[in-house]
Amino acid sequence: MGHKLLSCFTFALLFTVACVDAQWSVIGSNPDAILPDGTTTWASEYNLATNKFRSLKLSTNTFCSAGAFFGNGTFLSAAGGEPTNIASNGYRGIRYFQPCQDSTCQIFEVPTLLSSPRCLPYNLYPFIHVIPNGIWQGYYFIFANKASVIYDIAKNVPVKALPDAPGGIRSYPCTAGATLLPLDYTNNYNPEFLVCGGQSVFNGFTNPAENTCARTDLGSPNPTWEADDFGGIPRVMPDVVQLADGYNVLFLNGGQVGQAGYITAGGNVLSDKPAFTPVLYNMNKPLGQRWTQLTPTTIARMYHSVATLITDGSVWVAGSNANQNPKLTGPYPTEYRVENYIPPYLSGNARPQITAFNNQTTLNASPIQVTYNEGVSITYTLTGTPGTITATIVQPGFHTHSQAMSMRLVHLQITDIASSGQNTYTAKVYMPPNKFILPPSPHYIFILNNGTPCTKAVWVLIG
Numbered sequence: 001m002g003h004k005l006l007s008c009f010t011f012a013l014l015f016t017v018a019c020v021d022a023q024w025s026v027i028g029s030n031p032d033a034i035l036p037d038g039t040t041t042w043a044s045e046y047n048l049a050t051n052k053f054r055s056l057k058l059s060t061n062t063f064c065s066a067g068a069f070f071g072n073g074t075f076l077s078a079a080g081g082e083p084t085n086i087a088s089n090g091y092r093g094i095r096y097f098q099p100c101q102d103s104t105c106q107i108f109e110v111p112t113l114l115s116s117p118r119c120l121p122y123n124l125y126p127f128i129h130v131i132p133n134g135i136w137q138g139y140y141f142i143f144a145n146k147a148s149v150i151y152d153i154a155k156n157v158p159v160k161a162l163p164d165a166p167g168g169i170r171s172y173p174c175t176a177g178a179t180l181l182p183l184d185y186t187n188n189y190n191p192e193f194l195v196c197g198g199q200s201v202f203n204g205f206t207n208p209a210e211n212t213c214a215r216t217d218l219g220s221p222n223p224t225w226e227a228d229d230f231g232g233i234p235r236v237m238p239d240v241v242q243l244a245d246g247y248n249v250l251f252l253n254g255g256q257v258g259q260a261g262y263i264t265a266g267g268n269v270l271s272d273k274p275a276f277t278p279v280l281y282n283m284n285k286p287l288g289q290r291w292t293q294l295t296p297t298t299i300a301r302m303y304h305s306v307a308t309l310i311t312d313g314s315v316w317v318a319g320s321n322a323n324q325n326p327k328l329t330g331p332y333p334t335e336y337r338v339e340n341y342i343p344p345y346l347s348g349n350a351r352p353q354i355t356a357f358n359n360q361t362t363l364n365a366s367p368i369q370v371t372y373n374e375g376v377s378i379t380y381t382l383t384g385t386p387g388t389i390t391a392t393i394v395q396p397g398f399h400t401h402s403q404a405m406s407m408r409l410v411h412l413q414i415t416d417i418a419s420s421g422q423n424t425y426t427a428k429v430y431m432p433p434n435k436f437i438l439p440p441s442p443h444y445i446f447i448l449n450n451g452t453p454c455t456k457a458v459w460v461l462i463g
C-alpha cells in the first residue's frame with residue numbers, strides 16, 4: 001500500500017480527518033486500498049478512533065489543488081494537476097464532499113469545470129486571509145515570495161502594497177509556513193500575520209533553509225514588518241498548526257536545507273537534514289522570548305507532509321513522500337506512519353469535559369448550528385479547583401504544501417461561569433460578531449482550564 005499525503009482537513013469531530021492523496025499504489029495486497037470496482041484510489045478518510053482509513057473514489061488529479069468549506073458544511077476541492085495513469089486531468093476540477101459519520105459519504109466530482117486551469121510552477125501557494133477587523137475589514141491579505149498586498153474583494157483591486165518582508169523567499173518551492181495569528185475580542189480582533197522559514201536561494205538544494213520569521217500588524221494603516229528568528233532551527237516546508245489555546249502556534253516537519261520538490265530521476269534530494277524538532281511560538285511573549293523547542297520525533301517528514309489540530313487538542317501528523325510515485329527504498333521513502341503529537345499544554349492542568357451545549361447532550365454526531373453573536377450555554381465538568389477558564393473557536397484548515405488554508409482561531413468571550421453541581425459548571429459563551437472575523441464553515445469550540453484544552457471540542461457550524 002502506498003500513500004502520499006498532499007492535503008488533509010479535519011471534518012468530523014474527533015473521529016476523522018479526510019485526506020486527498022497524490023497516489024495510491026498497491027504493494028502486496030491491501031484490500032483497503034482498492035475500491036469495490038477494483039481500482040486504486042488516492043483519497044481517503046482517516047478514522048481517528050480506530051486509526052483506519054476508508055478509500056474514497058476520486059477520478060481527477062487533485063495534485064496542487066485548493067480546499068475550503070462552504071457555510072453549509074460541504075467541503076469544496078478545486079483545481080489540480082495533469083492526467084496520470086490512474087487519474088484524469090484535474091486542472092479544472094471541482095469536487096464536493098459532504099462529511100458523514102457512517103462511512104457512506106463519497107466525493108462528488110462536479111461535471112462543470114473551472115473556467116481556466118489552475119496550477120502554477122513558481123511562487124505557488126500564496127498565503128491568503130480575509131482580514132477580520134479595523135480599517136481593512138473584509139479585504140484580503142495576499143502574501144507571496146516577499147511581497148504582499150491588501151486587496152479589495154468587492155472592487156477586485158489591490159488597495160495597499162506592504163514593504164517586502166525581511167528574510168528569504170517564502171513561497172513554493174522555497175516554501176515557508178504562515179498563519180493569521182489567533183484573533184482576540186479583547187483587542188477588537190486585531191489581525192496579525194506571521195510567516196516563518198523558507199529558503200533564500202532558488203535551487204539552493206544544499207543551502208541552509210531560512211531561520212527567520214516576519215510578523216506584521218494588519219490592523220495598522222501602514223503595516224510594516226517585525227523580523228524574528230525561527231526558534232533556532234532553519235526550516236523549509238514547515239507545517240503550521242494553531243493550537244487550541246489561542247496563543248501558541250506549532251511549527252513542525254520539513255528540512256533544514258534545500259527546497260520543496262521531488263527527488264530527481266538521478267536520485268538527488270532537493271531538501272535534506274530533516275527538522276525533527278518542533279518549535280512552539282507564543283504570540284503573546286515579547287520578541288526574543290517567544291520560542292520553545294519541543295521533543296523531537298524520529299520520523300523525517302519532508303515534501304508532502306501534513307499536520308492538523310484535532311479535537312482533543314493534539315496534533316495529527318502524517319505523510320511525506322519526496323518521490324514522484326510511492327517508493328519504499330532510497331532517501332526519504334514514502335512515509336506511511338501517522339503520529340499523534342501531544343503538545344505540552346495537554347498535560348498542564350485538569351481538562352474540562354464538555355457535557356452539554358445549549359442543553360443538548362448529544363454532541364458531535366453532527367455539527368450544531370450557531371449564529372454570529374449568539375450566546376450559547378455550555379456545561380462542563382472539571383475536577384479540582386478551576387483555573388482561568390477560556391474558550392476558543394477553531395477552523396483547523398485544509399493542509400497541503402505547508403499551506404493551512406482557512407485555518408483560523410478566535411477567542412470567545414465567556415461569562416456567567418457558575419457551579420451547577422459537584423465538579424460541574426455552566427457558562428455563557430459568545431460567538432464572534434461577523435463573517436469577516438470568522439468566515440462561514442464548520443468549527444470546533446474548546447473550553448480551556450489555564451490554557452489546557454477540554455477533552456473534546458464541540459463541532460458547530462456557522463453559516
Ligand SMILES: *[C@@H]1O[C@H](CO)[C@@H](O)[C@H](O)[C@H]1NC(C)=O
Pocket residue numbers: 070072073074098
Ligand atoms: C452546500 O452549498 C454548496 C454551494 O452552494 C452546494 O453545492 C451544496 O450542495 C450544499 N450542500 C448541502 C448539503 O446542501
Ligand SMILES: *[C@@H]1O[C@H](CO)[C@@H](O)[C@H](O)[C@H]1NC(C)=O
Pocket residue numbers: 358359377
Ligand atoms: C436550557 O435549559 C434551561 C433550564 O430548563 C432553560 O432556562 C434555558 O433557556 C435552556 N437554554 C437553551 C439555550 O435552550
